Amino acid sequence: MSGETALQLTADVLVIGGGPAGAWAAWSAASKGAKVVLVDKGYLGSSGATAPGGTNLLYLPPDKEMREKAVEQRMKSGGYLSEARWIHRVLDQVYINLERVEQWGYPFVRDEDGVPQRNHLQGPEYMALMRKVVKKAGVKVLDHAPALELLVDDNGVGGARGVLRQADQEWEVRANAVVIATGGCAFLSKGLGCNVLTGDGYLMGAEVGAELSGMEFSRRYAPAPAFSSNTRSRLLGWATYYDQDGNELGGSRNGDFLAERLLQGPVYAIMNKADTPEKQAILRSSHAIFFLPYDRAGIDVFTQPFPLTLRYEGTVRGTGGLRIVGDQCETTVAGLYAAGDAATRERVTGAASGGGAFNASWAICSGTWAGEGAAEHALKQSRDADRRQLRSAGRFGLADGQTLPPSSRVETSELVQAIQDQVLPLPINYFRSEAGLAAALNKLNSYWPSVNEQAPATVHDRVRAREAAAMAATSRWMYTAALARKETRGGGLHLLAEYPELDPNQHYRLLVSGLDSIQTRPDRAFLGAAPAGSLTGTEQGA
Amino acid sequence: MIELVSAERCIGCNLCVKVCPTNVFDKTEHEPVIARQSDCQTCFICEAYCPADALYVSPYADEQIAVDEAELAGNGVLGSWRATIGWGPGRTKLAALDKTPFIDRILPARTIRAAGVSDVRTPTTG
Numbered sequence: 001m002s003g004e005t006a007l008q009l010t011a012d013v014l015v016i017g018g019g020p021a022g023a024w025a026a027w028s029a030a031s032k033g034a035k036v037v038l039v040d041k042g043y044l045g046s047s048g049a050t051a052p053g054g055t056n057l058l059y060l061p062p063d064k065e066m067r068e069k070a071v072e073q074r075m076k077s078g079g080y081l082s083e084a085r086w087i088h089r090v091l092d093q094v095y096i097n098l099e100r101v102e103q104w105g106y107p108f109v110r111d112e113d114g115v116p117q118r119n120h121l122q123g124p125e126y127m128a129l130m131r132k133v134v135k136k137a138g139v140k141v142l143d144h145a146p147a148l149e150l151l152v153d154d155n156g157v158g159g160a161r162g163v164l165r166q167a168d169q170e171w172e173v174r175a176n177a178v179v180i181a182t183g184g185c186a187f188l189s190k191g192l193g194c195n196v197l198t199g200d201g202y203l204m205g206a207e208v209g210a211e212l213s214g215m216e217f218s219r220r221y222a223p224a225p226a227f228s229s230n231t232r233s234r235l236l237g238w239a240t241y242y243d244q245d246g247n248e249l250g251g252s253r254n255g256d257f258l259a260e261r262l263l264q265g266p267v268y269a270i271m272n273k274a275d276t277p278e279k280q281a282i283l284r285s286s287h288a289i290f291f292l293p294y295d296r297a298g299i300d301v302f303t304q305p306f307p308l309t310l311r312y313e314g315t316v317r318g319t320g321g322l323r324i325v326g327d328q329c330e331t332t333v334a335g336l337y338a339a340g341d342a343a344t345r346e347r348v349t350g351a352a353s354g355g356g357a358f359n360a361s362w363a364i365c366s367g368t369w370a371g372e373g374a375a376e377h378a379l380k381q382s383r384d385a386d387r388r389q390l391r392s393a394g395r396f397g398l399a400d401g402q403t404l405p406p407s408s409r410v411e412t413s414e415l416v417q418a419i420q421d422q423v424l425p426l427p428i429n430y431f432r433s434e435a436g437l438a439a440a441l442n443k444l445n446s447y448w449p450s451v452n453e454q455a456p457a458t459v460h461d462r463v464r465a466r467e468a469a470a471m472a473a474t475s476r477w478m479y480t481a482a483l484a485r486k487e488t489r490g491g492g493l494h495l496l497a498e499y500p501e502l503d504p505n506q507h508y509r510l511l512v513s514g515l516d517s518i519q520t521r522p523d524r525a526f527l528g529a530a531p532a533g534s535l536t537g538t539e540q541g542a
Numbered sequence: 543m544i545e546l547v548s549a550e551r552c553i554g555c556n557l558c559v560k561v562c563p564t565n566v567f568d569k570t571e572h573e574p575v576i577a578r579q580s581d582c583q584t585c586f587i588c589e590a591y592c593p594a595d596a597l598y599v600s601p602y603a604d605e606q607i608a609v610d611e612a613e614l615a616g617n618g619v620l621g622s623w624r625a626t627i628g629w630g631p632g633r634t635k636l637a638a639l640d641k642t643p644f645i646d647r648i649l650p651a652r653t654i655r656a657a658g659v660s661d662v663r664t665p666t667t668g
Contacts, residue, residue: 042563052585107638117643125637190603195583229584229603273650286642293601
């Protein structure tokens with residue numbers, strides 16, 4: 001990066017990202033006595049997939065039998081790539097934290113017996129509350145402050161640099177521990193709240209040598225209005241589907257139903273299974289955001305057909321992310337922690353999606369643990385980070401291509417479109433085949449040198465250029481991992497047409513690392529923690 | 543996409559500039575301007591925060607449309623999202639009325655599950 005650094009701060013902990021995971025990490029680190037700075041690309045309180053809509057939570061009362069059953073169910077659905085101990089940790093921690101959320105003022109509804117219903121949060125309310133709580137804990141918050149690269153020395157990570165995009169200035173925060181909570185990567189597919197999620201944290205981590213895990217588990221699309229952004233689709237359970245001639249699409253909606261139908265032609269839905277005013281009122285006060293685009297388009301969803309599409313959700317409701325190796329969400333790089341969708345969620349979800357409950361609880365818990373771990377790590381260092389000889393670690397999407405001859409410059413928007421053309425289409429990324437993915441990966445690899453041939457002219461262009469580099473890297477990690485897992489395992493988050501069966505010999509997680517060249521290797525370390533015998537016995541039936 | 547900043551209604555608080563997660567607005571001497579419309583992700587957050595009900599986010603995520611402020615105001619559309627989530631003086635927050643924990647009680651009969659597709663399922667009651 002060039003230019004004058006207008007804002008220089010020193011802290012114990014820097015949290016990058018202001019969604020739920022980042023907010024919890026910042027609060028948690030501050031509660032441990034650390035001096036904390038949180039930076040967000042957008043605004044702490046509105047950024048990310050959670051804020052605009054509602055989110056379900058994995059939340060169970062402390063009933064041993066009920067929890068054991070839930071854990072076993074998840075182990076199975078995730079193809080036995082998760083760890084029972086971690087799912088229990090989440091159940092324990094999220095229970096504590098949601099009690100806190102209620103004490104802080106979130107108005108959870110109660111059932112007829114007066115029991116608070118803490119398994120669903122309305123996003124705007126939740127994240128506005130988290131902003132208040134984080135600021136009250138003494139965290140310094142920088143909004144509209146995208147991080148562009150980490151700072152590093154031989155002892156590990158020591159902060160980050162970025163831009164204040166509304167002031168056209170640079171910031172630098174030195175901190176002995178950094179939590180990456182930048183969310184997943186949805187490739188600007190306009191899923192609700194997801195366009196800030198461009199894999200920025202994956203790239204920053206990889207540039208300092210962090211590994212990623214589970215990137216093959218990224219085959220995830222969400223139904224949305226064909227014309228709009230709303231990827232909250234639980235209420236489609238009350239819908240009947242039709243083709244463009246009004247013929248009901250009967251039979252089972254299992255498996256690839258919607259994806260296959262959309263390849264044949266438009267698909268419409270009517271919410272006619274909510275067939276009384278009472279039911280309709282209940283649904284409206286549950287997922288209000290679901291109705292908003294239809295109401296504004298003049299469509300009465302209970303009686304009139306509305307067109308559906310599938311929007312790609314990448315690793316947001318997929319499962320891969322930065323590999324974490326300890327109970328405090330440590331990455332393999334000293335001083336670097338990962339939380340929320342920026343981290344792999346395999347420890348609790350395995351090969352199944354964390355969407356629709358697990359990810360929200362994971363964000364809360366991993367944020368809490370990463371914040372605590374980062375605070376402990378930073379507070380035991382003998383010198384502040386501003387005394388370290390730190391260097392900038394960013395290598396991709398940061399070059400000033402203005403020095404290139406115009407004919408060699410790459411337009412960021414064209415690069416992004418080219419990446420999307422290989423990542424978003426259902427025939428490539430949903431109906432995955434070895435041949436299809438290999439062809440797409442070849443193209444993506446050929447685009448990789450272009451990330452350093454962009455010529456950003458404004459501060460906004462600089463942020464976009466870096467996002468393009470992060471998406472290019474993420475797409476290559478995804479497909480490299482997907483081609484290396486020659487089997488079909490777990491909850492449909494990865495498959496290859498050529499390998500439709502589960503292969504017991506591939507009972508491992510897949511790690512990817514590297515940028516110019518990408519390495520993969522199996523990770524079986526987590527199996528050591530499981531009770532012997534239970535895995536081989538159950539895997540056959542999984 | 544965001545289509546309207548009403549000059550008539552705007553009180554110049556610049557909250558929309560602050561809260562927009564994709565930095566679509568720019569401050570000016572008067573009301574904020576929609577400076578980077580194509581970056582809008584149609585998340586409706588700005589409307590939720592606008593204390594003057596001066597913004598309109600159209601439901602169309604990919605195409606720009608023409609809007610008529612008088613018509614939107616007349617139909618009660620301006621400010622309707624803020625009202626729905628119960629923000630603003632004298633309103634009850636949607637969070638306090640949330641029926642999500644109880645929607646399984648009105649499930650249709652059939653159970654559905656789609657692999658690789660989010661949420662297209664009726665959760666089983668069992």
